[in-house]
Amino acid sequence: MIAGNPQRSSDCTGGVSPGVAHLLDFDFTSVIEHTVRDVQYTWKNGDPVAIRLDEAQAMWMVRRDRFDALLRDHAIKAGAIIKPATATGAVLGSVEGERRWMVQTDAGSLSAQYAIVADGACSAAINWIGAARPALRLAAMLDVDTSLQRSNLNAPPRVEFGLGQIENGLLWCFPKQATVSIGAATFLGHDDPQLADRLLAYAQARGWHAQRSDIRQRPLTLWSGDHPLHRDQAVIVGDAAGLSDPVTGEGLRPAIDSGLRAAEAIIAALNHQPNALAAYTKTIHQTWGVDFAWASRLAQILYRVPGLAYKVAVKKPIANKLMAQVLCGDLRYSDIAGKAIAKLSKKLLPWG
């Protein structure tokens, strides 16, 4: 049984790694607005670097409301019961001799032997189960209606990543059928109080009409270290578990992957496998945790000395190719980050 609020879709710029196709065995075509092979990087809004991804690495551009609805429909087909409700509290208690989670919602109470905490970056359920809250960083996003922009009609859709516009951070722009989604966040150090201004400036420089009131500011839970992801009869997934990529902010693929692994752990626990939930924590630490630790080290250099990183990495076709393979799930950060960090560090030395 899933308790969730169907009226509210998550704030997200909707760039999805094609690696998601390997996680779920259904067709996403109906919700993919573009599969994008053209990527442009910029440094301080200039010095563009264009790359073309291989077909298998093309990024999916989706609208979260439609993407989430597809996932929801498949969950229902697979037997899930959706309760449109907002949870307000939960306790683990005894019901007729069995330990169960009792969840209070604005539409009555629910009970289950096992619970999955999947209520996103601002998770309240983390407190209810007594687990550690991941660190939050501020991100901002803006959807701009570009349906009347005739000049771009024949150009292939292109993803843009801007370095040097946000101190210690990144700005990105993802095209949809009738809109573009622009996102920005700092990835290190303090949050940037001017994120909204920077998004507006980016949109206005492209002749897109946008207002400050269109901007949504939301937290990101970039991975910031391993911590236990299970408690008594409960596991934590996705943003509530702090599973977003410290280099790119990608969170959808880890959220789906951790959700699937959490379900497997609960099935194992229901089948009386000892330590099944602890094994979930261990698996996430050994997969995403190991990888994000490498990503985190890479982010420390990329966002601290972005000008150098732009010259030494972004402008090198081989570095771009490797990063594209990481983003589509063909490679892990652990495969590439050691060498990349060594190369960048060497350039930082006076004789490098």
Ligand SMILES: Cc1cc2nc3c(=O)[nH]c(=O)nc-3n(C[C@H](O)[C@H](O)[C@H](O)COP(=O)(O)OP(=O)(O)OC[C@H]3O[C@@H](n4cnc5c(N)ncnc54)[C@H](O)[C@@H]3O)c2cc1C
């Ligand atoms: C500005 C921004 C842009 C982003 N862009 C991208 C991107 O392009 N690509 C990418 O891969 N990742 C992106 N991310 C990250 C991505 O959105 C998240 O990592 C991902 O949505 C995590 O999924 P989740 O299911 O854990 O949480 P969410 O998607 O936040 O889902 C949590 C759900 O729980 C529901 N909920 C919350 N509280 C309750 C409650 N009390 N009762 C019932 N239901 C509740 C919410 O309504 C929501 O539906 C972005 C994040 C931000 C902030």
